[in-house]
Amino acid sequence: MTPGNIHDSKPYLNRLDRQVKRFGFSVEAVGLDAGYLTTPICHGLAQRNIFGVIAHRLSMKGNVMSMSVRKEKS
Template sequence: KEEKEIKVSTTDPDSGYMVRDGKPEGFFYLDHRTVDHKYNIITDVHVTAGNVHDSVPYVDRLQHQIEKFGFTDTIEAVALDAGYLTTPICKALHDLNIFAVIGHRAFSPVKGLIAKWRFKYDPEKNVYICPQKHELAYSTTDRNGYRMYKSNKEICKACPMLTMCTRSKNHQKVITRHVWEESKEWVRQ
């Protein structure tokens, strides 16, 4: 079993070891700011250890703003950069019916393999349909809330697109879909 090494400062154990492109590496703190879009006033500042991703405290800080300023029905929209396009954030905004504009990164598939977006999800049948019109059936859900959809190995073995679809030795394509993926799709729309 592989264990992740977590660096802890001997002089300031509350800080977190930060490693980010274009930033200095070391033990730091991060401040997370909420800004009013109309007047550009900072309405909240929250400090975390440097190894806490910016998206982690977002939902709690949004709830804090709602309670602090009584924004129960008045928050219409939020604008966030691509680092905030996470399933928990999308789910929270969807549940609160807050219009979200969130940037996204274009993830490129493994070179030579068909991109996930080319597999269409059918919510009525709870299956993915591959570009060759075959179904990937639901298999299981992992502890992190990802549903696994697996192709039929026997069908895939004879498929002309096999080498463009998967590199698995057992000829099976597996696609994951988070249980809250609907909320992410709602944000993208």
């Protein structure tokens, strides 16, 4: 358990290692939320030879969505 003021990404690698050791998992890939896109986690996954699929945050500056959606002409 971790205090509420600690982001989940901080203890992630230790928790992953504990699950692998305790349950004998053979982890090849993990899918993570954008909050886990940190250099230490990416480095730790690479060291463990685990493929990380990590979401990215959309830019909130400007109206990105309207620029990426093509409007059809009538």
